[in-house]
Amino acid sequence: MGHSKVRKISNRPVALHARIQHDVESRIVSGQWPPGTRIPFEHELTTEYQCSRMTVNKALSELVKKGLIERRRKSGSYVRQPEVLSAVLDIHQLEREVRALGLDYSFRLLRRTERQATDEDRQRLVIDQHASVLHLESLHIAGQRPFCLEDRLINLDEVPHAAQADFSAIAPGSWLLEQVPWSAAEHRINAVAADRHAADILDLKEIAPCLVIARRTWNATGSVTQVRLTYPGDMHTLVAQFAPAGRGA
Amino acid sequence: MGHSKVRKISNRPVALHARIQHDVESRIVSGQWPPGTRIPFEHELTTEYQCSRMTVNKALSELVKKGLIERRRKSGSYVRQPEVLSAVLDIHQLEREVRALGLDYSFRLLRRTERQATDEDRQRLVIDQHASVLHLESLHIAGQRPFCLEDRLINLDEVPHAAQADFSAIAPGSWLLEQVPWSAAEHRINAVAADRHAADILDLKEIAPCLVIARRTWNATGSVTQVRLTYPGDMHTLVAQFAPAGRGA
């Protein structure tokens, strides 16, 4: 049997199935493929990426497990209606979450600071070296209510052109998703009482319970960003579905 | 090329890779393979399950993504030291979490009730029919401190012999893991203020923030169990790692 040695054409360490997954995921969370959209069939992606069906299938199966798509035999694969906060902790687009609730979405950049990394910054990003960082604080708003407080550090040594991006126009998460080709991530989820600052901005009592999701993202060369998302506890539920084979119901 | 039609020998709807994953996972969380244990090589599992390497690989890759094992080339696959609350929301064994903190673990059954499902029970289990349920409330203790309050419903129509199990000796989660061959699950994570009851048992102030994880588990025939785990917010962080290819760092 003749093996066509197509394979990884470059020396990049990113697996093809990971790239396919990222490409599709990116188009979903960017809104290019809104909920309900039928995404290409496996055999179409097979042609597009010049790979075998298993490779495409691996990518799409991941997306099923993350809750981003659902697949129906004979019919195809469809972008799912996101359920409040779905995608197994890997949502990059708060806008998608908010619209899923049927609410208008808006976004406000509260603070923008560029500086040499402090000790705390280095701890958050898990880096040793000195580095320039961009510190952003922004508020995501659902309808009229504050929905999520975002406190983000971007490592400017890894993503230098972030210094030029206009984060009052595009949310940092969305911008980064398009810039960083792929990355690993670690999430830490916590319940905390709102501190003075968060309570003030989110319009809560100071002791109100909040869900805090801290995500650190990195690529082959180093830490890219670290973000702390604070949600009012009464407004948020994180939903994750699992199934042995991938089907989420 | 001759295909040996081994394939799914029974008519069960459970994929082989899912069964392998479940088998390995079960041995890990049961403590049979404690952290640091080298689990069988791919080629060994290939022999044991009479399947191809890809099938085994799929199962083990899932476990890497869940944070249960790590794999090193040339060396093998090893059970990971769990990080507080790891395994991407799929931990069944609170004992494992506690021991990961270097603390003694103990467990106390607080309440056991058998009854016809009330409206609330049916809502929690997402069933329509009338059914018998077993309601268990138990406390997981790390060292001397209360660690987690577990409030569980078991559908006795699906798991009738649960009525005979001695849940003062074995934690319901552990027992079920061994009884239910495989299941799908849905998790909901929330931050709430401790209510009177929880605060009392967990030794907290009534307004203290808590992390609540609700997991509903079902199989092909119906809902099996629903459990609500309440953690003191200051004691707990849920950790989840992701990587494009499966390696978690």
Place this chain on the structure above:
DNA sequence: CAGTGGTCTAGACCACGTC
């Protein structure tokens, strides 16, 4: 160097759901 895992292929059969 040799063994292990990481990834991929080019097929295959089956289940399911729409036609």
Place this chain on the structure above:
DNA sequence: ACGTGGTCTAGACCACTGC
């Protein structure tokens, strides 16, 4: 009936790493 996805195979090459 037919097209899609679900799963699986029996190979393959490569990267990494422990010996």
